[in-house]
Amino acid sequence: MVNTAVTLEKEKIKSFLLPENRDVDISVFESIDSTNTEAKRRLENGDKRTMLICAEGQTAGRGRHGKSFYSPEKTGVYFTLVIHPDIPLSLAARATTAAAVSVVEAIRELTDKKPLIKWVNDVFLDGKKICGILTEAVSPTDRTKAESLIIGIGINISTSLFPDEIKDTASSLGENELDKNELIARICNYLFGYAESLNNPTHIEKYKKYSLVLGKEITYEKNGRAFFARAVDIDENGSLKVETENGIETLDSGEISIKLSDK
Numbered sequence: 001m002v003n004t005a006v007t008l009e010k011e012k013i014k015s016f017l018l019p020e021n022r023d024v025d026i027s028v029f030e031s032i033d034s035t036n037t038e039a040k041r042r043l044e045n046g047d048k049r050t051m052l053i054c055a056e057g058q059t060a061g062r063g064r065h066g067k068s069f070y071s072p073e074k075t076g077v078y079f080t081l082v083i084h085p086d087i088p089l090s091l092a093a094r095a096t097t098a099a100a101v102s103v104v105e106a107i108r109e110l111t112d113k114k115p116l117i118k119w120v121n122d123v124f125l126d127g128k129k130i131c132g133i134l135t136e137a138v139s140p141t142d143r144t145k146a147e148s149l150i151i152g153i154g155i156n157i158s159t160s161l162f163p164d165e166i167k168d169t170a171s172s173l174g175e176n177e178l179d180k181n182e183l184i185a186r187i188c189n190y191l192f193g194y195a196e197s198l199n200n201p202t203h204i205e206k207y208k209k210y211s212l213v214l215g216k217e218i219t220y221e222k223n224g225r226a227f228f229a230r231a232v233d234i235d236e237n238g239s240l241k242v243e244t245e246n247g248i249e250t251l252d253s254g255e256i257s258i259k260l261s262d263k
């Protein structure tokens with residue numbers, strides 16, 4: 001396993017942030033259970049700051065649908081941006097699509113790799129997953145607003161050994177010399193920008209441009225049944241429009257996972 005050249009440093013991350021983003025509170029951990037869980041702990045303790053929590057490794061990294069996220073030390077970046085957009089809870093999924101675009105744009109800027117987005121929260125390179133995104137919203141008891149958004153991003157940079165259950169589907173960016181501090185900062189610069197306009201999102205056209213699924217045959221599961229469909233559009237909320245034998249269906253990103261079909 002090859003370690004990436006430069007390790008995480010708070011001041012280095014800050015130096016790559018745009019001046020208007022440098023107020024964010026940055027912490028760096030060599031190892032932590034999960035940067036999203038740490039964000040939750042801080043919010044529960046009343047911390048209202050905009051926060052960037054980064055780790056070299058996670059011992060209990062979390063993914064969507066209760067899955068774990070493999071987060072070995074040094075060979076990836078695992079970080080969480082906490083923002084307080086005060087938007088309707090129904091718009092929180094937009095942060096996930098904004099994060100995916102931010103990851104793709106930053107990687108394209110810093111490397112010659114051309115990653116694409118697999119709906120809704122995965123970034124792929126050469127047909128394999130190199131990045132996952134987990135957005136969690138914190139809302140008051142009436143569940144109307146997303147007061148805070150916990151946006152967690154994990155990117156495999158140089159990981160070469162994966163556990164059996166993901167070894168055929170996961171991969172890495174393969175950029176051993178990449179400065180992880182700069183990568184995190186550039187992703188945050190994009191994400192802060194897109195987060196300004198979650199009410200009227202500016203990133204969806206780019207999300208569609210980088211989509212791995214639009215125009216493709218997919219399979220999805222609903223109520224225990226598998227369906228074949230063609231992915232035809234993605235709306236402002238990140239919902240996927242698919243053409244089925246029964247007409248157009250809208251798949252909600254929170255509930256459904258898809259597979260690219262080999263049909």
Ligand code: BTN
Pocket residue numbers: 033034035036037058060061062063064065067069077078079080121131132133134151152153154155
């Ligand atoms: C997924 O693939 O389903 C989402 C994975 C999200 C992983 C990131 S790593 C940083 C942050 N902390 C976590 O525990 N999860 C997210």
